[in-house]
Structures are given as C-alpha cells and as structure tokens.
Amino acid sequence: MPLTHRIEQAISAAIATAQGADRAAPPQLASALEYAVTPGGARIRPTICLSVALACGDDKPQMSNAAATAIELIHCASLVHDDMPCFDNADVRRGKPTVHLAYSEPLALLTGDSLIIAAFDVLARAADADPARAITLIRILAESTGMPGGICAGQGWESEDKIDLSAYHKAKTGALFTAATRMGAAAAGEEHDAWTELGARIGEAFQVADDLRDALYDEDALGKPAMQDQINGRPNAVSALGVKGAIRRLEDILSGAIASIPSCPGEAALCDMVRKTAERLTPVVPAHQTV
Amino acid sequence: MPLTHRIEQAISAAIATAQGADRAAPPQLASALEYAVTPGGARIRPTICLSVALACGDDKPQMSNAAATAIELIHCASLVHDDMPCFDNADVRRGKPTVHLAYSEPLALLTGDSLIIAAFDVLARAADADPARAITLIRILAESTGMPGGICAGQGWESEDKIDLSAYHKAKTGALFTAATRMGAAAAGEEHDAWTELGARIGEAFQVADDLRDALYDEDALGKPAMQDQINGRPNAVSALGVKGAIRRLEDILSGAIASIPSCPGEAALCDMVRKTAERLTPVVPAHQTV
Numbered sequence: 001m002p003l004t005h006r007i008e009q010a011i012s013a014a015i016a017t018a019q020g021a022d023r024a025a026p027p028q029l030a031s032a033l034e035y036a037v038t039p040g041g042a043r044i045r046p047t048i049c050l051s052v053a054l055a056c057g058d059d060k061p062q063m064s065n066a067a068a069t070a071i072e073l074i075h076c077a078s079l080v081h082d083d084m085p086c087f088d089n090a091d092v093r094r095g096k097p098t099v100h101l102a103y104s105e106p107l108a109l110l111t112g113d114s115l116i117i118a119a120f121d122v123l124a125r126a127a128d129a130d131p132a133r134a135i136t137l138i139r140i141l142a143e144s145t146g147m148p149g150g151i152c153a154g155q156g157w158e159s160e161d162k163i164d165l166s167a168y169h170k171a172k173t174g175a176l177f178t179a180a181t182r183m184g185a186a187a188a189g190e191e192h193d194a195w196t197e198l199g200a201r202i203g204e205a206f207q208v209a210d211d212l213r214d215a216l217y218d219e220d221a222l223g224k225p226a227m228q229d230q231i232n233g234r235p236n237a238v239s240a241l242g243v244k245g246a247i248r249r250l251e252d253i254l255s256g257a258i259a260s261i262p263s264c265p266g267e268a269a270l271c272d273m274v275r276k277t278a279e280r281l282t283p284v285v286p287a288h289q290t291v
Numbered sequence: 292m293p294l295t296h297r298i299e300q301a302i303s304a305a306i307a308t309a310q311g312a313d314r315a316a317p318p319q320l321a322s323a324l325e326y327a328v329t330p331g332g333a334r335i336r337p338t339i340c341l342s343v344a345l346a347c348g349d350d351k352p353q354m355s356n357a358a359a360t361a362i363e364l365i366h367c368a369s370l371v372h373d374d375m376p377c378f379d380n381a382d383v384r385r386g387k388p389t390v391h392l393a394y395s396e397p398l399a400l401l402t403g404d405s406l407i408i409a410a411f412d413v414l415a416r417a418a419d420a421d422p423a424r425a426i427t428l429i430r431i432l433a434e435s436t437g438m439p440g441g442i443c444a445g446q447g448w449e450s451e452d453k454i455d456l457s458a459y460h461k462a463k464t465g466a467l468f469t470a471a472t473r474m475g476a477a478a479a480g481e482e483h484d485a486w487t488e489l490g491a492r493i494g495e496a497f498q499v500a501d502d503l504r505d506a507l508y509d510e511d512a513l514g515k516p517a518m519q520d521q522i523n524g525r526p527n528a529v530s531a532l533g534v535k536g537a538i539r540r541l542e543d544i545l546s547g548a549i550a551s552i553p554s555c556p557g558e559a560a561l562c563d564m565v566r567k568t569a570e571r572l573t574p575v576v577p578a579h580q581t582v
Contacts, residue, residue, distance in 0.1 A: 018438040018439065019439060020438065020439025020440070020444075023439050023440060024439070024457075024458035025438060025439030025440070025444055025447075025458075026444055026448045026450065027451065028450055028451060029438060029444065029450065030438065030439065030447075033438060077404075081400055081404065086396035086397050086400060087397055087400070103450075104377075104450060105377035106377050106378055106446070106449075106450055107447070109372055109375070109377060109378070109400070110443050110447050112404070113368075113372065113403070113404070113407060113437075113443050114437050114438040114443045114444075114447075116404060116407055116408065117433050117436050117437030117438075117441070117443065118437055118438070120411045120433055121429075121430070121433035121437060124426055124430045124433060125430070127426040131422045131423055131426050132422055134426060135415055135418040135422050135425060135426065138412075138415040139412070139415045139416070142408050142409075142411055142412035142415060143412070145408050146309060146404075146405050146408030146409055146412060147309040147310065147311065147320060147321065147324065147405040147408075147409065148309065148310060148311025148314050148315070148316030148321065149311070149316070152320070152404050153311075153316055153317055153320065153405075155397070155401055156316075156317035156320030156398065156401050156405075157317045158397075159317065159319055159320065159394075159395060159397055159398055160317050160318065164315045166315075167316075
C-alpha cells in the first residue's frame, strides 16, 4: 500500500472511532473533527514518522500507523486552536474556512481538545500489539506537545516579553518533527534517542521553508494569510538572512539531516524521502520577486 | 497520610513536572498551570478515585495517585476552557479571577491544552509500576474526556438544537465520575466495569446538587456566577422537580449509589465516604428561600 494511502486510512479510522459510529454523539462536533483533518495536504509529519518506521523494519505496522496518526491528529488540533480569534484569528486554512468560522468558536475549541485526546487514545488502543511500545509512544507524544517543551510551550513563549529563542523554536516547530522521527523508530521497537537529530533538522528546515513561503507567496498560493510573521513581528529567517541566504541555509540543514540518519535496514530509502521532502519544501521564487 | 494530603502532593508533583523545573519553559504559562489547579476546593473526583482504589486494596499507590491526579488535571482543564469567553464567559472561579482574566485568552487556551496532555503524561509515567494497568487507565481517561462520549462530547451537545438529553448528561457530568470510580478500581488491578454504576450515581447526585446550589445560592456563596442554568436555559432538576423534590431525588440517588458498591475489602469505609460526600453535596436551604 502506498504511504499516503496507509496514512489516510489510519487517520480516517481514528476519526470514525472518535465520531462514535452508532453511538450517540453531538453531530456538529463529530463533523468538525473530520473537517479539521481534511483535506490532508502533504501530511508531512506522519509521512516522516512512517518512513522512519519502515526504515527500522516496521515489524508491527499497527503500532507505526498509530504513531503516524497520533502525530497528525495533534498537529491538526494545534492548527485549529492556533487559528482561533484569540491567537492568529485566521479565516482560511488549507484553502477553506477555518473551523471556528465553518462551525463556531466553542466547537473549534472542543474540536482541538477532542483531537488531542483522540491522539492519545489511538496510541493506547494500539497497545494490544505491544504495551511497552505504546507507553513509550505516549510519553514521547506528551513530551512533544505539552509543557514544558512541546508545542503548547512553543505557543506559550509567544506571550512572553523576553523570549528564549532556542527553547521557542525547539518547542514551536521542532517538537512535532522530533516526535515524528522518534515515534517512527519507537513504533518499530528501535531506540528512539538516536533519531532526535534527524527530526530536529527536518523541523529546522521546515521553519526556514515556512519563513520563505510566508515572505514570497500571497494568500492564494499559501492557502492561508501571507506575511503573518512580518505583521506579528515574529522572528524570521528571511529577515535575518535575506531570501538567497535563507535558501542556502535550507540546503545546508537538509544535507545535515541526511548525514544524521542512523544506520538502519532502510537507510537508502529514507535518505531518498528526506531529499524529496527537501524538494517539496524549497519554494520556487516567484518571477516578480527579487532575491 | 490523609487522603487530601496525598492528593495535593500528587497534583503538585505533576504540575512541577509540567512547569519544567530547571528546563526553560514560558514563565506565564508555567504559572497559569498552577493557578488553574489551586486552590483545590473539595477535590471530589480524585477523592472518589483514591477512595475506590483504597477500597480495592491500593496495592500500587503510585498508580492510584496517578489516576487521581489525571482526573483532577482534566477536570481543571475543562473548567479553564469552559470559563472562556466563547463558552460561559465567566469572571470568577473558586473565588478568584478565571484564568483568561488573570492571564489572557491565549494562555487560558494553552493552559487547558497543557493540562489535558499532562493528565495523559502522568498516567504514562506511572507505567513503570505496571504498563498494562497504565494503558487501561489511559483508555478510560480518553473515553471519559474525548469524543464520542466524554466531557468534550457533553459540551458539544450544548451547540446542538436537538439535544440527546441522556447522552448529554452522561457525557457532561457523568463521564468524569464514572472515570473516577473505574480508574480507582483499575489502578488497584480490579475489573473496572463493576464500578461504573457507583460513579454514574455519584455523578447524577452531583448534577442535582449543582442544580440546587445554582438555584439557591448567590455568587458570593458559589464562588462563581449564580442562576447560570436559568439564564442559559439549560435543563435543571430544580425547575423540573422543585427544591424539595430535587433534595428528595438527591437522597434517593445516593442510597442507590451506596447499594451499588461491589463487594471489596474496604467496602465499609467506602460507604462512609459516599455518605460524607452526600452530606457535603446536600445544600443548606437559605433561610430566606421558600422550598
């Protein structure tokens, strides 16, 4: 089964479970859960997670699928909450109205909460295959998403006058990428610490690529409001290095990412995946833009 | 150690872990986590959870403490999110400004998210003592808090024109009480389904008691805005049965709760705890109030 198929199938199954199938559940919230996770876009984090799991042997596919799904559910939850009026107040996400506009603010808040909980539930349900691995995955997920070092902490730094920039970046974008590589390895029964660096470097590359896209593209091309970093005065690689410098930085980071891959049965295929991710990430500079 | 001490100690330890001790963490969010869980008030759900664990032998206290803590963290998270402007827009909780007023809306949203994640983390960290029990606890917690039947679902029903009242009450208040009894039993290695009824009945009693307090007391006595059910047109036992009828109903439910307790080593002490909870729940009708 192609990777994207496998990911979409696992995410759909998790959403169907949360929607309750034949159990009574509030229909709008049930519908909002699906709305928040579709269309999928690149599914970059679960793709990384499954690629690492495959590179490590993928001996318990149910566990790898659960890991990939949990990361994507949490990622979608964070997008729904970040888009709300008290944060980015965004109208558009993935080319359609954000959850709080399509449904309501209360339902957006509950959608995020429910997706966070569903992420942990997916991992706990996979425990039949291997309780110890499931616990490891749950611990990594909690560490990567909550306080003091997960994506919540990353968002929390944005409310501070004095930002610890290294902690901020590590938590805000890095945490879910290191979760993706670590959880991929852990799902396949491998020691996960060796995989932190690959995730960190992909996360760093993603941040630089996002800064570039934010600076170069308009709302139509982005599927979300443009120039948000500049508008909100957030630190940005393009303002620090210029467009050319940021693109060079992106290439360096991705070479480092490939070099950091631990020796494993599927090393070659994984290098290939990282290269493809790099191509996908590197933005095409629009013709009218000086670099 | 008295029960209340044990609970406060376990909750403080969990908050300290989430605050990051010597790791860099955003200070305001770290402070808001503590603000949201203190002062503790009655800690009724963790008290029920620990009481059931003790009645079942409490053979792994670390596991019982984790169960009690996880339930209280999730309960506090739900209060923080429910108080936000897009839900109840409450100014006061436990006699002090709500988190979004004391800190900010973004930090309130993140506080709730972080506490939800911390609840799952606490259970996963206790897995050293017994991975299988930890997984059972995580599954019960997810079921009781997320979709389709947990407290998120309960809140979700409030956005519907046509409410399934039985599903609504079961999810909105019942879910965390059945979680408390089931998780107390599961933490002590007992089969947890037999404990669902006790939790359900305590939850029902709590709902009736809350309806009574909401109708009888003013904001000063409640520590939160009064008459909210009437103002928001929510279903309420007092409007259905009158004050006297609602008090009689409360007594009936609690007798049923005591009768439902499964046979266990600490049965007598547990009956005593339920009776004390009943006394604490039954409101004193103010002198000026006709019943």
